[in-house]
Amino acid sequence: MANSVKELYAGFHEIADSPAKALATFKKETGEQAIGCFPVWTPEPIIHAGGMLPMGLWGGTIELNKVREFLPSFACSIMQACMEYEINGTYDELSAVIVPCLCDTLKAISQKYKGKSVCIPVVHAQNRPTEAAVEYMVEEYADVKRRIEEATGKTITDEAISASLAVYNEHNAVMREFAQVAAEKSAYITAADRHAVMKSAWFVRKEKHTEMVKKLISELKALPDKEDTRKRVILSGIMAEPKELLNIMEESGVVVVGDDLAQETRQYVADYPDGGAPLERMAKQWCQGVVCSLAFDVKKPRIDNIVDMVKSAKADGVIVCIVKFCDPEEFDYPFLRRRFEKENIPHILLDIDQQITSYGQAQTKIQGFAEIL
Numbered sequence: 001m002a003n004s005v006k007e008l009y010a011g012f013h014e015i016a017d018s019p020a021k022a023l024a025t026f027k028k029e030t031g032e033q034a035i036g037c038f039p040v041w042t043p044e045p046i047i048h049a050g051g052m053l054p055m056g057l058w059g060g061t062i063e064l065n066k067v068r069e070f071l072p073s074f075a076c077s078i079m080q081a082c083m084e085y086e087i088n089g090t091y092d093e094l095s096a097v098i099v100p101c102l103c104d105t106l107k108a109i110s111q112k113y114k115g116k117s118v119c120i121p122v123v124h125a126q127n128r129p130t131e132a133a134v135e136y137m138v139e140e141y142a143d144v145k146r147r148i149e150e151a152t153g154k155t156i157t158d159e160a161i162s163a164s165l166a167v168y169n170e171h172n173a174v175m176r177e178f179a180q181v182a183a184e185k186s187a188y189i190t191a192a193d194r195h196a197v198m199k200s201a202w203f204v205r206k207e208k209h210t211e212m213v214k215k216l217i218s219e220l221k222a223l224p225d226k227e228d229t230r231k232r233v234i235l236s237g238i239m240a241e242p243k244e245l246l247n248i249m250e251e252s253g254v255v256v257v258g259d260d261l262a263q264e265t266r267q268y269v270a271d272y273p274d275g276g277a278p279l280e281r282m283a284k285q286w287c288q289g290v291v292c293s294l295a296f297d298v299k300k301p302r303i304d305n306i307v308d309m310v311k312s313a314k315a316d317g318v319i320v321c322i323v324k325f326c327d328p329e330e331f332d333y334p335f336l337r338r339r340f341e342k343e344n345i346p347h348i349l350l351d352i353d354q355q356i357t358s359y360g361q362a363q364t365k366i367q368g369f370a371e372i373l
Helices: 003-018 019-032 044-049 077-087 106-112 132-150 158-184 193-204 205-224 243-251 279-288 301-311 327-341 360-372
Strands: 032-038 053-056 097-098 118-122 232-239 256-260 317-324 346-354
Touching: 003 019, 003 193, 003 205, 019 032, 019 118, 019 205, 019 279, 032 044, 032 132, 044 053, 044 132, 044 158, 044 243, 077 106, 097 106, 118 132, 132 243, 132 279, 158 193, 158 205, 158 279, 193 205, 193 243, 193 256, 205 327, 243 360, 256 301, 256 360, 279 346, 301 317, 317 327, 317 360, 327 346, 346 360
Parallel strands: 032 053, 032 097, 097 118, 232 256, 232 317, 317 346
Antiparallel strands: none
């Protein structure tokens, strides 16, 4: 692999592995504030329009102690880790945090937030394909904007939000291109490398990340075609962490050629539509474009998307990564399984828990899956 590509991957890994360092660097270079964004579908462009950093909050591997007083043991590990960080003060340097109330645990987090920064809940419409849903979301985003302005002392204009929507749409397009190029040049990327490129987007301003990814795409395209004998898989779920799981995939001869992960490519599928006021455009993206287990749709279009992805990427199978106790993903899994069986698509179910310390069971599953593909 060309040294320049390795160096670029190293830059993404540094950001993805050290969010606190990325935040400190941003504050030092800009003197601006940051606002935490709980998973997933927070109205980031409003934050971005104020010149601030929307900082992704995705938990992490941390010893869980005080959180046990506030969340039950069956809350997902992402939220348990986030609350542990809240309690120990990790998020106190954020001017505010935004919590999308898209599942029962997120609702609890919004009610029990223990950090010193301002907590701003946002309640998304779920009966989405209606004019009333769009009107409701405009009002909800307007309230979020007002509360961000109160917490930060900023004035956020419609013009600034419109400019931010353009930045986010460009980033979406670049990330979709990266996903395609990474699949075509799979011999030059590992599961951990791909994940670092995706995850790092949560910890830097989008225009900076866009330029980094553009450079990587250019370098990858310049590399000669090379045969990749590893098994090609698609990942689905909320996230595929910790990194040890991705390293096991590499050791087992598996390469990721696409994903339907909320932390990764799923967030780049729906652009903000043209036309109308900026908050209306944001509302229409949620009501008309977002395809996610956390966005109710009786037709379950994400299943079709995954099957199409398998076929277009010529994948050998799917690894369904379900964060333990994530009800929305667990509710979708029977529909996924039946469709995979109908389409003769091999798959395995992998339990995701950020706090596990032993990966023997996951290693056995992944290795066995790779052998039968």
